[in-house]
Amino acid sequence: MSEQTAEITAPDLAGTGSHLEHLSMQQALNRALAESLEENAKTLIFGEDVGQLGGVFRITDGLQQRFGADRVFDTPLAESGILGMSVGLAMAGFHPIPEVQFDGFAYPAVNQIVCQIGRMNYRSRGTLPMPITLRVPSFGGIRAPEHHGESLESLFAHVPGLKVVSPADPHQAYHLLKHAIRRPDPVIFMEPKARYWQKGPVDTADGGTLEGARVARPGRHVTLIAWGAMVARCLQVAELAAEDGIDVEVLDLRWLKPIDTAALAASVTRTRRAVVVHEAPRTSGLGAEIAALVTEECFNVLKAPVERVTGFDVPYPSGDLEDEYVPNIDRILFGIQRVLEHRRG
Amino acid sequence: MNSTPTPPQEELTKLYELLVRVRQLDIAAVRWQRQGIIPGYAPLLGQEAAQVGSGYAVDTARDFVFPTYREMGVARAMNVDMVQYMATHKATWHGGLYDPAATHLAPIQAVVAGSVLHAVGWAHGQTLAQHEPVHGAGTGVALTYFGDGASSQGDVHEAMNFAAVMKAPVVFFVQNNGWAISVPTAAQVAGGAVAARAAGYGMPSLAVDGNDVVSVLAATRQAIGHCRAGNGPMLIEATTYRLGPHSTSDDPGRYRSLADEQAARSLDPVQRCADLLRTAYGTGDDYFESVFADAEAEAERVREGLESLAPRPGADMFRYVFQETTPALQHQETTWREESEHV
Ligand SMILES: Cc1ncc(C[n+]2csc(CCOP(=O)(O)OP(=O)(O)O)c2C)c(N)n1
Numbered sequence: 112m113s114e115q116t117a118e119i120t121a122p123d124l125a126g127t128g129s130h131l132e133h134l135s136m137q138q139a140l141n142r143a144l145a146e147s148l149e150e151n152a153k154t155l156i157f158g159e160d161v162g163q164l165g166g167v168f169r170i171t172d173g174l175q176q177r178f179g180a181d182r183v184f185d186t187p188l189a190e191s192g193i194l195g196m197s198v199g200l201a202m203a204g205f206h207p208i209p210e211v212q213f214d215g216f217a218y219p220a221v222n223q224i225v226c227q228i229g230r231m232n233y234r235s236r237g238t239l240p241m242p243i244t245l246r247v248p249s250f251g252g253i254r255a256p257e258h259h260g261e262s263l264e265s266l267f268a269h270v271p272g273l274k275v276v277s278p279a280d281p282h283q284a285y286h287l288l289k290h291a292i293r294r295p296d297p298v299i300f301m302e303p304k305a306r307y308w309q310k311g312p313v314d315t316a317d318g319g320t321l322e323g324a325r326v327a328r329p330g331r332h333v334t335l336i337a338w339g340a341m342v343a344r345c346l347q348v349a350e351l352a353a354e355d356g357i358d359v360e361v362l363d364l365r366w367l368k369p370i371d372t373a374a375l376a377a378s379v380t381r382t383r384r385a386v387v388v389h390e391a392p393r394t395s396g397l398g399a400e401i402a403a404l405v406t407e408e409c410f411n412v413l414k415a416p417v418e419r420v421t422g423f424d425v426p427y428p429s430g431d432l433e434d435e436y437v438p439n440i441d442r443i444l445f446g447i448q449r450v451l452e453h454r455r456g
Numbered sequence: 457m458n459s460t461p462t463p464p465q466e467e468l469t470k471l472y473e474l475l476v477r478v479r480q481l482d483i484a485a486v487r488w489q490r491q492g493i494i495p496g497y498a499p500l501l502g503q504e505a506a507q508v509g510s511g512y513a514v515d516t517a518r519d520f521v522f523p524t525y526r527e528m529g530v531a532r533a534m535n536v537d538m539v540q541y542m543a544t545h546k547a548t549w550h551g552g553l554y555d556p557a558a559t560h561l562a563p564i565q566a567v568v569a570g571s572v573l574h575a576v577g578w579a580h581g582q583t584l585a586q587h588e589p590v591h592g593a594g595t596g597v598a599l600t601y602f603g604d605g606a607s608s609q610g611d612v613h614e615a616m617n618f619a620a621v622m623k624a625p626v627v628f629f630v631q632n633n634g635w636a637i638s639v640p641t642a643a644q645v646a647g648g649a650v651a652a653r654a655a656g657y658g659m660p661s662l663a664v665d666g667n668d669v670v671s672v673l674a675a676t677r678q679a680i681g682h683c684r685a686g687n688g689p690m691l692i693e694a695t696t697y698r699l700g701p702h703s704t705s706d707d708p709g710r711y712r713s714l715a716d717e718q719a720a721r722s723l724d725p726v727q728r729c730a731d732l733l734r735t736a737y738g739t740g741d742d743y744f745e746s747v748f749a750d751a752e753a754e755a756e757r758v759r760e761g762l763e764s765l766a767p768r769p770g771a772d773m774f775r776y777v778f779q780e781t782t783p784a785l786q787h788q789e790t791t792w793r794e795e796s797e798h799v
């Protein structure tokens with residue numbers, strides 16, 4: 112069901128012909144990494160188990176064999192070490208593409224990410240740029256052990272000097288990763304691990320515009336704002352709502368920092384109603400920032416307060432309770448209903 | 457440590473029975489994962505002696521143990537309920553359902569090196585409490601487990617330094633099982649020995665054959681005694697081998713050969729203990745058969761317990777965030793009930 116919906120609503124790339132491929136997100140990311148290593152001899156991939164094993168999700172599969180252990184290597188098991196070393200390598204002119212094995216294991220590296228990576232460019236008055244792309248398999252949905260299902264976007268978005276992006280499908284993953292790696296600033300690249308194995312069309316020749324948000328599905332009555340794995344779920348919701356005559360627009364935010372305020376404003380100005388959907392806990396989640404931006408931009412046209420359908424203010428639960436925590440179709444539909452039924456008092 | 461005296465028959469049989477129970481439960485758990493009874497598991501196959509020998513040395517009345525995610529054998533040796541322990545692998549509750557305060561086994565820890573510093577804090581607490589003698593003779597000792605991979609984490613180095621400087625009664629128990637997922641110890645620890653690092657922190661260490669349950673027990677008793685007497689921390693490095701995959705989602709064929717695994721199999725810790733029983737006490741086949749049957753029966757009881765273990769109610773998500781909940785959380789719980797039709 113989920114794959115089907117995603118494919119139906121994926122950008123219509125047929126006809127452009129020769130560069131269209133059907134890839135999983137894992138394959139698309141692997142391809143993007145290989146091409147980035149080819150393109151720039153200064154790029155390096157390192158982290159835990161990324162070499163011989165190809166990463167626990169196989170995103171770096173075959174890269175060490177192909178590019179050698181100087182370019183793609185396993186580090187000792189220490190995330191602070193991985194990110195701290197990235198700073199020094201960047202100072203030495205390299206373009207590190209470190210991997211943190213799972214979202215929850217970025218926490219041991221927060222000191223280096225926040226206090227060093229986020230501000231070295233500033234501290235050095237632009238003379239020591241940090242072209243680091245930190246790949247983090249992110250978000251939940253795979254019934255994994257503790258710390259393997261977390262959503263850290265608002266934590267990273269809050270830090271000055273970091274950019275944050277998350278792809279929703281294989282095509283986005285392929286192009287956004289290559290784009291992020293080419294940037295001269297640090298980018299936290301949040302991969303929706305629950306979507307690694309779903310296939311979709313990838314046009315390797317044409318990524319379209321890679322800055323800002325994108326309309327994943329146009330609609331007239333309400334805008335669903337999402338990123339990562341929640342985009343596919345919102346597209347499912349849109350299909351269901353259409354049966355009831357509700358025309359849902361799905362805005363794939365893509366960049367969580369900087370947020371594409373113009374795209375938010377353009378969409379909500381048309382639909383006049385907005386629901387933000389994210390897996391992260393509600394309080395101080397990115398939904399709060401988006402609600403504030405939409406309110407600032409669209410106050411006069413809004414028909415209802417911006418709704419937030421989010422995870423709860425609880426630690427990400429064990430597999431048995433995962434479906435109770437992650438926004439599901441019902442909860443998103445309730446959110447849509449609330450903004451549609453809202454009447455100004 | 458080959459000179460370790462053979463324990464009395466009663467103790468050696470206890471150790472052996474634990475080894476077999478842990479072995480059979482571990483093998484069964486991998487099977488349950490394949491059968492869809494549990495979503496995942498981290499096998500300890502090959503590490504039974506390191507875990508049983510050390511866990512057996514613990515005084516569960518006054519010591520406290522800090523496990524990783526692979527210490528089922530330690531938990532079993534401490535008589536923790538195995539259904540409540542395995543509940544973590546059934547995705548029922550991350551930390552397991554056993555009571556850490558009552559069992560003196562800290563919740564299952566998924567963060568590599570996550571609880572090593574906790575052991576230091578707990579141990580220093582024992583030192584402070586000793587200043588008003590409440591524990592009788594000798595202090596409670598913290599026993600903290602971690603792997604060769606975990607030894608790379610900064611927190612482990614901080615823990616060793618704190619413990620040594622504060623003379624905290626901590627036993628750092630390293631299971632060097634050769635691998636951190638796909639990364640061999642040689643690529644993790646230059647020189648290959650974590651034990652060698654202890655000296656730099658000013659603490660003694662013991663290197664022990666981790667596949668010999670007798671040596672592991674003796675070393676752990678020695679280290680606990682050292683700590684209990686107020687001499688500060690001690691490190692044990694038990695050399696063993698992770699015979700199975702890192703977890704049920706791992707594929708070791710991508711990074712090590714079958715020949716490696718076959719070579720390691722010759723050190724089988726369960727077989728070694730059986731051999732010792734035969735040579736030292738003339739133990740016969742009847743005994744081994746009945747121990748095996750009992751172990752199989754125990755594994756079967758755990759399976760039944762796990763299969764009848766219902767998911768925790770969703771309300772548990774909200775219930776344990778705080779001791780004193782907040783209005784926002786209560787409001788979220790109400791909304792969750794309404795929208796999920798769990799009223
Ligand atoms: C902080 C942190 N980083 C990464 C991981 C992912 N991970 C889980 S186990 C493991 C390897 C641990 O190796 P070791 O410490 O030798 O213990 P073993 O698994 O061999 O028992 C890794 C990288 C984690 N759980 N925690």
Ligand SMILES: [Mg+2]
Pocket residue numbers: 603604605631632633634635636637
């Ligand atoms: Mg190990």
